[in-house]
Amino acid sequence: MASDATSDITKRDFLYVATGAMGAVGAAAAVWPLIDQLNPDASVLALASIEFDLSTLSEGQSVTIKWRGLPMFVRYRTPEEIAQAKAVPLSDLKDPQTDAERVKEGHEQWLIMIANCTHLGCVPVGESGDFGGWFCPCHGSHYDTAGRIRKGPAPLNLIQPEYEFLSDTIVKIG
Amino acid sequence: MSGQSGYNPTNPVEKWLDERLPILRFSKEHLMDFPTPKNINYWWTFGAILMFMLVIQIITGIVLAMHYTSDASLAFDSVEHIRRNVNYGRIIQGTHAVGASMFFFAVYMHIFRGLYYGSYKAPREIIWILGVLIFVLMMATSFMGYVLPWGQMSFWAATVITEIFAAVPVVGEPILVLLRGGFAVDNATLTRFFSLHYLLPFIILAVVILHIWALHVPGNNNPTGVEVKTSADTVPFHPYITMKDLFAVVVFLIPFAWFVFFAPDILGHPDNYIQANSQITPPHIVPEWYFLPFYAILRAIDFDMLFISSKLGGVIFFGGSIVILFFLPWLDGSKVRSGSYRPLFKPFYWLFVLNFLMLTYLGAQAAEGIFLLLSKVGTAYYFAYFLLVLPIVSRIETPNPLPASISESVLGNKGE
Numbered sequence: 001m002a003s004d005a006t007s008d009i010t011k012r013d014f015l016y017v018a019t020g021a022m023g024a025v026g027a028a029a030a031v032w033p034l035i036d037q038l039n040p041d042a043s044v045l046a047l048a049s050i051e052f053d054l055s056t057l058s059e060g061q062s063v064t065i066k067w068r069g070l071p072m073f074v075r076y077r078t079p080e081e082i083a084q085a086k087a088v089p090l091s092d093l094k095d096p097q098t099d100a101e102r103v104k105e106g107h108e109q110w111l112i113m114i115a116n117c118t119h120l121g122c123v124p125v126g127e128s129g130d131f132g133g134w135f136c137p138c139h140g141s142h143y144d145t146a147g148r149i150r151k152g153p154a155p156l157n158l159i160q161p162e163y164e165f166l167s168d169t170i171v172k173i174g
Numbered sequence: 175m176s177g178q179s180g181y182n183p184t185n186p187v188e189k190w191l192d193e194r195l196p197i198l199r200f201s202k203e204h205l206m207d208f209p210t211p212k213n214i215n216y217w218w219t220f221g222a223i224l225m226f227m228l229v230i231q232i233i234t235g236i237v238l239a240m241h242y243t244s245d246a247s248l249a250f251d252s253v254e255h256i257r258r259n260v261n262y263g264r265i266i267q268g269t270h271a272v273g274a275s276m277f278f279f280a281v282y283m284h285i286f287r288g289l290y291y292g293s294y295k296a297p298r299e300i301i302w303i304l305g306v307l308i309f310v311l312m313m314a315t316s317f318m319g320y321v322l323p324w325g326q327m328s329f330w331a332a333t334v335i336t337e338i339f340a341a342v343p344v345v346g347e348p349i350l351v352l353l354r355g356g357f358a359v360d361n362a363t364l365t366r367f368f369s370l371h372y373l374l375p376f377i378i379l380a381v382v383i384l385h386i387w388a389l390h391v392p393g394n395n396n397p398t399g400v401e402v403k404t405s406a407d408t409v410p411f412h413p414y415i416t417m418k419d420l421f422a423v424v425v426f427l428i429p430f431a432w433f434v435f436f437a438p439d440i441l442g443h444p445d446n447y448i449q450a451n452s453q454i455t456p457p458h459i460v461p462e463w464y465f466l467p468f469y470a471i472l473r474a475i476d477f478d479m480l481f482i483s484s485k486l487g488g489v490i491f492f493g494g495s496i497v498i499l500f501f502l503p504w505l506d507g508s509k510v511r512s513g514s515y516r517p518l519f520k521p522f523y524w525l526f527v528l529n530f531l532m533l534t535y536l537g538a539q540a541a542e543g544i545f546l547l548l549s550k551v552g553t554a555y556y557f558a559y560f561l562l563v564l565p566i567v568s569r570i571e572t573p574n575p576l577p578a579s580i581s582e583s584v585l586g587n588k589g590e
Contacts, residue, residue: 035352038352038353038355038366039351039352039355040351040355040356040357040362041355041362044355044356044357044360044362064453066452066453068356068357068358069356069357069358069359069360069452070357070358070452071358071452071453115453116333116358118485119337119485120333120334120337120338120485121333121334121336121337122330122333122334122455122459123452123453123454123455124455136455137455137456137457137458137459138330138334138455138459139473139476139541140540140541140542152476153473153476153484153485153488154485155483155484155485
């Protein structure tokens with residue numbers, strides 16, 4: 001046999017490391033299902049998109065609907081509110097977005113967004129606050145009539161989901 | 175420390191057992207004969223009170239779990255069912271809910287005693303670190319327990335606290351969804367919180383055993399901070415300390431019983447008697463009183479720091495206010511343990527206590543105007559105490575002379 005003591009030790013070291021590595025991979029593979037079961041299940045994911053009929057709303061009205069367990073604001077904005085939102089210079093904004101980026105073209109009166117404050121997730125109160133939009137009672141964040149953060153601890157504008165208009169009165173969210 | 179142990183079984187059955195499982199020897203050495211400094215005062219009884227509270231919470235909790243339903247559509251009603259229909263359920267549920275507050279009151283006393291008498295200093299660093307770990311586990315357990323009745327405060331506490339994790343850059347959002355088991359707090363969140371709320375107390379019990387094990391290596395600290403020198407400095411744990419602890423537990427039970435029997439809801443919030451509703455946030459959400467100081471710190475950071483947003487900044491300071499406790503043994507360099515012999519340390523310590531009480535008050539107020547300003551001042555002092563005051567004071571202070579021994583401090587010249 002050609003192998004001497006030194007090469008034998010190297011070979012054994014390799015086997016130890018290889019065995020240990022395989023064991024670690026096996027353990028990780030066994031643990032993953034136990035972690036992944038915490039993620040949203042199929043029944044939660046199945047509710048990923050909904051359709052909403054806008055014809056039930058009149059100008060100046062807003063409703064809170066539920067999407068994927070989250071509350072959603074759907075607001076029929078008045079022309080004054082739209083004009084107010086458009087008049088704001090981008091330099092005044094913490095999270096700069098124009099009013100046009102907050103709505104779909106041709107449907108400017110409809111503002112659709114997740115109703116959780118981007119600070120810690122409370123539901124803001126509508127038509128209040130210093131900017132005529134929303135005010136979060138938990139930690140005092142003020143949003144304007146386009147749902148943009150203007151004052152307070154929240155870092156971002158109210159989040160908007162993916163949505164599209166199937167017709168003038170039907171919107172599909174998600 | 176087994177100087178005074180004297181377990182010499184004469185009974186053949188005891189001898190037989192002792193050679194196989196020396197559990198009676200262990201009990202005698204650690205639960206009865208354990209030499210304890212004879213000068214420890216009533217601030218030292220909170221350890222036993224905490225052990226008592228852990229047992230109370232586990233027993234009442236196991237009983238409540240027999241009647242509780244952890245389903246989002248049934249949870250709220252099942253708690254009402256316990257309070258109205260289950261025999262003595264009103265008392266058992268009240269004991270468990272008030273018990274959480276009493277538990278936290280005792281743990282704050284225990285922690286502040288350790289801070290004053292320098293119980294975290296060598297060779298007791300591990301005891302202190304395990305204690306902070308227990309405190310963190312207690313916070314997690316009580317938070318999840320608070321969610322179980324599925325009232326409005328439960329729901330919004332769960333929402334706000336899980337949202338804290340979303341502040342972590344990059345991985346925050348996936349972690350949030352993983353914790354909630356959905357895109358919002360819902361049934362999946364409730365069922366996992368129930369499972370973990372049942373598990374964590376037993377983890378706490380395991381860490382408590384390590385905490386006491388670590389304590390039984392050097393033995394108790396004492397009000398002078400001077401180590402035990404001879405057996406004249408100590409008394410056996412039983413009956414001297416057991417009786418004293420028992421008396422303290424009885425005194426502690428008086429306000430506990432008053433809350434349970436006369437005002438079980440006074441420490442809670444009326445909004446939690448409205449069932450959880452994901453569409454409406456209560457106008458004024460506040461955590462339970464024992465979280466208020468840390469909540470005040472979370473809200474005090476309402477400004478961006480360089481690239482760190484106010485939201486992440488708040489979370490860093492909130493987490494940091496607990497994490498910093500782990501490093502305390504290495505921040506305070508003074509060789510003198512007890513605050514009683516440290517003239518410069520003492521005023522800063524009491525200011526820290528007052529500051530902590532102020533933060534508790536501020537955590538319940540609206541985060542605006544003078545309250546917000548004071549929260550910032552309070553947060554600054556909280557951190558300054560650990561990072562500036564303790565390291566500097568321990569270097570420049572001239573401590574008062576220490577007694578030669580515990581006996582001398584107790585008996586003065588009469589002992590000579």
